[in-house]
Amino acid sequence: MQQALKNTTSYRLKYALQMRRLSATELSRLSKVPFSSISGYLSGKYQPKTQTLIAFANALGTSLKWLVGEIPLEEINDTTRDGDDSMEQTLLYNYRNLNFEGKKFLLGVSRSVLENTYFTKDFNNPKVTRNYTDSTLRDEGLL
Numbered sequence: 001m002q003q004a005l006k007n008t009t010s011y012r013l014k015y016a017l018q019m020r021r022l023s024a025t026e027l028s029r030l031s032k033v034p035f036s037s038i039s040g041y042l043s044g045k046y047q048p049k050t051q052t053l054i055a056f057a058n059a060l061g062t063s064l065k066w067l068v069g070e071i072p073l074e075e076i077n078d079t080t081r082d083g084d085d086s087m088e089q090t091l092l093y094n095y096r097n098l099n100f101e102g103k104k105f106l107l108g109v110s111r112s113v114l115e116n117t118y119f120t121k122d123f124n125n126p127k128v129t130r131n132y133t134d135s136t137l138r139d140e141g142l143l
Helices: 009-020 024-031 035-043 050-060 086-096 100-115 134-139
Strands: none
Touching: 009 024, 009 035, 009 050, 024 035, 024 050, 050 086
């Protein structure tokens, strides 16, 4: 495929949707951009304005520079490497809708959850064993 085509916003949007295993309808929900507008952008009939591109970049977990072709196509972050993980997409969506304080709180809670081996992927090989109660989380400033 020609390099010029790979650098179009239309192609990049389609590629990002495929990598994220998202539909145009889901992109509309995540970005709050009307589905009819997204259809026009995907077909190449229309070019999105900067604010719309920012909404798409946020919804797709990529950068504005990547979306407009300033960064090589191959450098998109693949957050779906474990397959079609709707919980991961939901967590990412929720995180992006938090304010700064909410993001700090969520990151603290996630660190605490990872320290509790019951919740890790390989709980037979614990790194740290801790039981968390409300008072423990409060002591650590997480509640």
